[in-house]
Amino acid sequence: MPSRRELANAIRALSMDAVQKANSGHPGAPMGMADIAEVLWNDFFRHNPLNPKWDNRDRFVMSNGHGSMLVYSVLHLTGYDLPMEELKNFRQLHSQTPGHPEYGYAPGVETTTGPLGQGLANAVGMALAEKVLAARYNQPGYGIVDHFTYVFLGDGCLMEGISHEACSLAGTLGLGKLVCFYDDNGISIDGEVEGWFTDDTPARFEAYGWHVVRDVDGHDPAAVKAAIEQAQAETGKPSMICCKTVIGFGSPNKKGTAGIHGAALGDEEVAAARKALDWPHEPFEIPSDIRHGWDARSDGQVVEDAWRSLFERYREDYPALAAEYQRRMNAELPGDWEAICGELITKMDQAGEKMATRKASGKCLDELGHALPELIGGSADLSGSNNTQFKEAKTITAADPDGNYVFYGVREFAMSAMVSGLTLHGGFVPYAGTFLTFSDYARNAVRMSALMKVGSIYVYTHDSIGLGEDGPTHQSVEHLASLRLIPNMTLWRPCDTVETAVAWQDAVERRDGPTCMALSRQGLPYQPRSGETIGQIRRGGYVLSDSDGEPELILMGTGSEVALCVEAAEQLRQDGVKVRVVSMPSVCLFQRQERDYRRAVLPETVRARVAVEAGVTEGWHRWVGEDGVVVGLDQFGESAPADDVFRHFGFTVERVVEAARESLKNLNN
Numbered sequence: 001m002p003s004r005r006e007l008a009n010a011i012r013a014l015s016m017d018a019v020q021k022a023n024s025g026h027p028g029a030p031m032g033m034a035d036i037a038e039v040l041w042n043d044f045f046r047h048n049p050l051n052p053k054w055d056n057r058d059r060f061v062m063s064n065g066h067g068s069m070l071v072y073s074v075l076h077l078t079g080y081d082l083p084m085e086e087l088k089n090f091r092q093l094h095s096q097t098p099g100h101p102e103y104g105y106a107p108g109v110e111t112t113t114g115p116l117g118q119g120l121a122n123a124v125g126m127a128l129a130e131k132v133l134a135a136r137y138n139q140p141g142y143g144i145v146d147h148f149t150y151v152f153l154g155d156g157c158l159m160e161g162i163s164h165e166a167c168s169l170a171g172t173l174g175l176g177k178l179v180c181f182y183d184d185n186g187i188s189i190d191g192e193v194e195g196w197f198t199d200d201t202p203a204r205f206e207a208y209g210w211h212v213v214r215d216v217d218g219h220d221p222a223a224v225k226a227a228i229e230q231a232q233a234e235t236g237k238p239s240m241i242c243c244k245t246v247i248g249f250g251s252p253n254k255k256g257t258a259g260i261h262g263a264a265l266g267d268e269e270v271a272a273a274r275k276a277l278d279w280p281h282e283p284f285e286i287p288s289d290i291r292h293g294w295d296a297r298s299d300g301q302v303v304e305d306a307w308r309s310l311f312e313r314y315r316e317d318y319p320a321l322a323a324e325y326q327r328r329m330n331a332e333l334p335g336d337w338e339a340i341c342g343e344l345i346t347k348m349d350q351a352g353e354k355m356a357t358r359k360a361s362g363k364c365l366d367e368l369g370h371a372l373p374e375l376i377g378g379s380a381d382l383s384g385s386n387n388t389q390f391k392e393a394k395t396i397t398a399a400d401p402d403g404n405y406v407f408y409g410v411r412e413f414a415m416s417a418m419v420s421g422l423t424l425h426g427g428f429v430p431y432a433g434t435f436l437t438f439s440d441y442a443r444n445a446v447r448m449s450a451l452m453k454v455g456s457i458y459v460y461t462h463d464s465i466g467l468g469e470d471g472p473t474h475q476s477v478e479h480l481a482s483l484r485l486i487p488n489m490t491l492w493r494p495c496d497t498v499e500t501a502v503a504w505q506d507a508v509e510r511r512d513g514p515t516c517m518a519l520s521r522q523g524l525p526y527q528p529r530s531g532e533t534i535g536q537i538r539r540g541g542y543v544l545s546d547s548d549g550e551p552e553l554i555l556m557g558t559g560s561e562v563a564l565c566v567e568a569a570e571q572l573r574q575d576g577v578k579v580r581v582v583s584m585p586s587v588c589l590f591q592r593q594e595r596d597y598r599r600a601v602l603p604e605t606v607r608a609r610v611a612v613e614a615g616v617t618e619g620w621h622r623w624v625g626e627d628g629v630v631v632g633l634d635q636f637g638e639s640a641p642a643d644d645v646f647r648h649f650g651f652t653v654e655r656v657v658e659a660a661r662e663s664l665k666n667l668n669n
Contacts, residue, residue, distance in 0.1 A: 002290045004221045008038040009277045010077060012250050015069035016273060017283040018090035018097070020264045025091060025099065028065030028247040028260040032218070033152055033183050034149070036243055039072055039224040040150060040181075041296070044232070048300030049079035052107040052543050055329050055426070058147045063120040064154035064183065065100040065113030066262065072097045075108040076295035077286070082106050084284055088113050103424070103452040109422050112452050115444050117160030120180070121414045123151045124166045125421020125430075127178035127238070128396075128406070132376070133427050135402035137325050142314045144307070144325070148232070151180040155193050158182070158201060162445075165414030170238045171209030174398030178238035179231045185247040187265070191258045193600065202242055211237040218243030236398075250277045328374045328427040333509070340371045341505040345534060348497040352526040357518040357559070358461040360500040362387030368504060369393060369540065372429060374423060375508075378406035379433040379459075380415050385521075386433030386461045412438050416445035423454045429508055431457035435467075436476040436518055440485065449514040450488040456514040457507045463493065463518040464614035465649065466560055471639030480518060480558075480615045488513035490588045493613075495562035496526050499585045502537040506589075522642050525563050527583070540589025541601055544581045547573055551580035553660055554602060556623060557612040558584050561651065563633075564612055568656035577660070580606070587619070608663040614651055627666040629659040 011034040019025035040060075047057045069090065070414035076082045082096060086106070089095035096106040100114035108124070113119035127149040134145040154313065157163055170178055182201060186193055202212045211234040213227040224243070231239035248260030251273045265273065274280065279486045281287060315322035327334070334340070344367045348360070355363075369370040369375050369390035383389040394403035415432045422430040439446065439460055449456040465475045483491050490513060492503035500519070507515035527544060536542035541556070545566065553572065555565040564584045569579040582601055584590055590598065602609070609628035611620040624630055633649050646652070 002293045004035070004038055006290060007042065007293050008034040009250070009279050010286055010294065011070055011073045012039060012277060013274070013279050013281070014076070014087055014284065016265055018069050018087050018269055020267070020270050021088060021283070022091040023264050024266065025069060026066040026262045027049070027069070027265060028187070028262070029064055029154060029183060030070035030073065030287050031251065031260070032185050032245040032247045033067065033070060034249070035219045035221060036152070036181055036224050036245075036656045037074055039221050039226065041078060042294070043225055044228055045150070046147060046303055047296065048304040049108070049297050050301055051304060052080060054304050056145065056147050059110050059123070059149040059425070061110055061113065061119045061123040061149070061151045062101055062125070063113055063118070063123070063151050064116065065119060065156045067152070068097070068099065068101045069099050070152070071109065072106065075106060076622070077291065077469060078107045079295050079297035079300075080106070082108070085312075088284055088520035104609045110522035111421070112448055115448065116154075116156040117162040118150055118417050118445060118448060120153050120157050121162050121166035121417035121445070122421035122424065122550075123149050123178060124170045124414070125418035126425045127170065127175040128173060128245045128418065129422050129425035129428060130176060130177050131173070131401045132396060133404070137321055139314070139318055139321070142310065142318070144311055144314055146564070148177045148179055150171045151178070152183065153180055154183045154185070155188055155197055158199070159197055162413045162417065165411035166418065167205065167210070168208045169409065169411060169414065172398065173396065173401075174236050175238045176235040179228065180238070180240050182240060182242045183245055184242055184246045187247045187256070187258050187261060189258060189261055205240040209237060211239045213239065213241045216241055219249060222454040252276045278314070280635045303569055324373065325427075328497070331426065332512070334371060337371070340367070341501070344368075345498060345501045345505070348501045349534065351394050351497070352528070353497060353522045354525045355496050355497050356520050356523050357451065357496070358385070358387045358521060360494070360497040361459060361504065361517065361519050362390065363497070364501050364504040365390035368508065369384055372508070373404070374427060374429045376406070376430045377432065378408050378415065380408050380412045380438070381410045382434055383407070385435070386459055388431070388433040388459055408432065412441035413445055416442035416456070419446070419456045419458075420445065420449045420452065420454055424452070429455070429457070431459055433461065434458035435462040435474060436460035436464070437474050438478055439516070446483070446514065446516070447486055450486045450487060453488050453513045455510050458514065458516045458621050459519065460516055461519045462521045463559060464520070465633065465637040465645045466614065466642045467521045468645060469639055472636040475637035477614065477633055477636055478616045480613065481618045483516050484619060489516060490514070490586060491516045493518040493559040494585045495557070495559055495583050496524050498526070498529070498534060499537055499583070502534070503585065506538055520560050522560065524560050527562065527566065537585060538589070538592070539593050539597060540586035541582055541584040543601055544583040545569065546580045547578035549578055551603070551606050552578045553608040553610070553664060554580045554582055554606050555610050555612065555656065555660065556582040556584055558587070559613070561612040561614055564651060564653055564656050567653045568660060571653065571657050572660055577664070608660070608667055609662050610656060610659045610663055612651070612656055629663045630658050631656060
């Protein structure tokens, strides 16, 4: 039987070989953390490589994602469907082994990491998911939800501000199944971190309310094992295991230096490391006894089979809970979901109320929260303003986690990354709210959710200069255009209660990427429309009203500006102009429609066009063409009552009519 060090050296060898072959990558972290990984995966980690999506598996997150070869090595060695050829193709086009772990590429990779600290925040979301699901579904003798979330992280993750946001909340929520390993090697890209990172990290995490295991020798398997046992025994607090390691352990000339952090060792140093590690094998060669020592397929199947046997007994005793749990974990919506949404949309349409879309969103959540036990919401200290706390919302606390609402505090970045963690874990439809302008704080987490194509929902209220007196620091100007630029993102800016309800249906059903909702602070008038027209809202853009015959002018808008287009159209029609009004609540969805539909809504023959949106004009010229006019705002706002601000910047019926006449005039020039 190979020794622990020999098993760990398999990670080191594969990591340095793959980085050397690619002539690109980060061998230092995998070589330094290999001993920790060996103990964790061989002694504690509950998983089944033959079924990477088994519900009750432990989750592993490599927050210091540049150390991706550690993940790929362990997945390959333990028996996941990740062939050696993929390790040889590390960082190459179309491989399953990109430079940083990417969700959806290799089986067993739970989340995309790379931007430091975000994997840690994702993991906090995953651990929260486990705790909430366990509180709802576990019954005496039936721990059907019972798994850990393990995180590897480095100095860089802890320097990032998101680590403070996420970890302080993790302590408050008492996430006892979250176990983190701090790779305390004292080195980052620029060199020895003592020049810029002198925090007392153990004291910091103790202040957060974490269980901290200090001064663990990360190269001593017995010490690592004892630390993990301590962490697992502490069920009321998340655990931070502080491991002293040597970056690039095994490299005789580069270990402990920044030179091994992010570059291939070179042929000579690889050869020297092989000798120092007593690893005489050829590149990418794993001896059969070491491969057998790592193989977790048989044991993993036994563990999963035992859980499935437990679940079958659970199903017999608690059939309703079992059915609901399985539906949620399979990401299936209730059988009456279509009817629920149809009733909600009809109710909004029949009421015909003038209402801020943030309030309309709250009303939607009141209905959906009752119908969807998987709905889990929250806000970054703006619950009342965002209208995110629905009627049946129950606050999740450390003492009582059987709830569906999180008070995130002022933590926009961590909140957004945690929402992705909740989504990735499974069993939830998560959403979280803040003001649209503060999406800047969360930008990279929102981008990462789009990169992973996960269905996170971001509720952004106070969507424009219409929030008024709080002024330009809070008034969104560039945010709509900016968020629309993110691939796989769907942004909604509804104009009334009906469009808001449709937006929520689409967001809950969406499985190919995240949704942002831009919602108004001020009341917006209801827009009457036919049943057929309501059915077209989900196409992102549709004809809201039309004149008889072929239109000669198109007015298009989103959100609060649709009402301006409707009023301007009435004035223009009185002057004999045939006007079509197009509402575009989701430009993202509209541009994904087939060409014939887009042309039917915006006929190429109608060149006189005006787009109206209280934000930057960027992006709208695509839809209005060279003869069209965009009524927008290419500057920051002002502090004043909303109506005054709108008038000051020309968001008036008079300005829209003027722009329409300007566009019609352009056709004759």
